[in-house]
Amino acid sequence: MKRLIHAEIAAERLSEEQAAQPEGRFPLIAILDNIRSMYNVGSIFRTSDGARIEAIYTVGYTPHPPRKEIEKTALDATRTVPFKHFKTMAEAIADCRSKGMKIAALELTDKSRSIFDIGKGDFPMALVIGNEITGVSDEALALSDEAYSIPMFGAKHSLNVAVAYGVAVFECIRARSK
Amino acid sequence: MKRLIHAEIAAERLSEEQAAQPEGRFPLIAILDNIRSMYNVGSIFRTSDGARIEAIYTVGYTPHPPRKEIEKTALDATRTVPFKHFKTMAEAIADCRSKGMKIAALELTDKSRSIFDIGKGDFPMALVIGNEITGVSDEALALSDEAYSIPMFGAKHSLNVAVAYGVAVFECIRARSK
Numbered sequence: 001m002k003r004l005i006h007a008e009i010a011a012e013r014l015s016e017e018q019a020a021q022p023e024g025r026f027p028l029i030a031i032l033d034n035i036r037s038m039y040n041v042g043s044i045f046r047t048s049d050g051a052r053i054e055a056i057y058t059v060g061y062t063p064h065p066p067r068k069e070i071e072k073t074a075l076d077a078t079r080t081v082p083f084k085h086f087k088t089m090a091e092a093i094a095d096c097r098s099k100g101m102k103i104a105a106l107e108l109t110d111k112s113r114s115i116f117d118i119g120k121g122d123f124p125m126a127l128v129i130g131n132e133i134t135g136v137s138d139e140a141l142a143l144s145d146e147a148y149s150i151p152m153f154g155a156k157h158s159l160n161v162a163v164a165y166g167v168a169v170f171e172c173i174r175a176r177s178k
Numbered sequence: 179m180k181r182l183i184h185a186e187i188a189a190e191r192l193s194e195e196q197a198a199q200p201e202g203r204f205p206l207i208a209i210l211d212n213i214r215s216m217y218n219v220g221s222i223f224r225t226s227d228g229a230r231i232e233a234i235y236t237v238g239y240t241p242h243p244p245r246k247e248i249e250k251t252a253l254d255a256t257r258t259v260p261f262k263h264f265k266t267m268a269e270a271i272a273d274c275r276s277k278g279m280k281i282a283a284l285e286l287t288d289k290s291r292s293i294f295d296i297g298k299g300d301f302p303m304a305l306v307i308g309n310e311i312t313g314v315s316d317e318a319l320a321l322s323d324e325a326y327s328i329p330m331f332g333a334k335h336s337l338n339v340a341v342a343y344g345v346a347v348f349e350c351i352r353a354r355s356k
Binding site for chain 2: 001002003004006009010012013014015016018019026043046047048049050051052073075077080081105107108109110111112116135136138141142144147150151152153154155156157158159160162163164165166167170171173174177
């Protein structure tokens with residue numbers, strides 16, 4: 001096997017200009033509910049470029065571009081993923097509802113379904129990603145239609161938020177493609 | 179929906195002592211091929227506790243426990259995921275072969291299959307995770323049976339290594355459970 005070189009990979013990807021276009025995006029908006037770390041936000045941008053989701057909504061005190069630390073971790077995916085900042089979760093969620101999206105929290109709740117049960121009918125979806133310590137806020141949970149969780153088999157309670165987001169969004173892509 | 183509280187989540191998890199046992203682990207060993215960042219290694223430990231994989235093999239200059247920075251990012255998952263350090267990829271891969279494992283690189287190659295094509299028959303598996311910049315080494319690729327890649331739809335070439343690992347390992351769990 002031969003590792004692809006930079007030019008071969010680039011030939012399989014969109015240009016930055018193409019990637020930034022509104023057409024053909026995956027019908028998911030990630031709503032970042034008071035995430036603390038710029039590195040997590042940057043990583044979520046990078047993953048969101050790979051998944052080519054519709055947009056990232058940053059909410060409350062979630063750091064948002066332009067911020068050098070975000071752009072560095074995002075490898076400039078802030079140029080290819082549309083984003084918008086909202087002061088409150090209610091405003092961000094109302095915006096997604098007006099687009100006909102189902103609102104789903106990535107959180108352990110008494111009613112969470114496994115991400116492996118997501119199906120084609122669950123899109124378009126707004127996926128709420130919670131704070132590193134406190135998770136998805138009560139306000140956001142009260143406004144959500146559904147919650148999903150990632151099955152966990154060890155002793156720790158959760159994954160890093162940027163990893164959990166990656167696992168969930170690529171499972172969404174797989175689920176919708178079947 | 180009600181977010182689970184700490185005690186409710188703990189009741190669904192293994193204790194650290196239970197989680198560290200050899201029985202009932204997911205039949206996958208993650209081989210870290212000269213990863214640079216302690217934070218990525220720590221995050222991979224945390225994810226590996228959640229997936230309860232067999233072990234992590236750190237190779238070459240990959241930082242390995244005990245290291246304060248790894249343990250902090252891992253949230254002490256270094257206590258629940260068995261690990262072993264190898265000087266060379268050849269030794270790490272030979273160890274996995276002796277356990278009857280298929281050797282698979284998570285890398286973009288001319289022969290890579292999508293992670294969404296992984297099936298039950300692909301386990302037990304040793305999954306080689308490459309360096310942040312240079313990817314899986316030529317040496318490891320030459321010794322691998324197979325390569326998998328994560329479908330990418332935007333402009334960036336790849337995901338962060340700890341995110342990519344999380345996406346791949348949870349796709350392995352889903353694939354083997356169907």
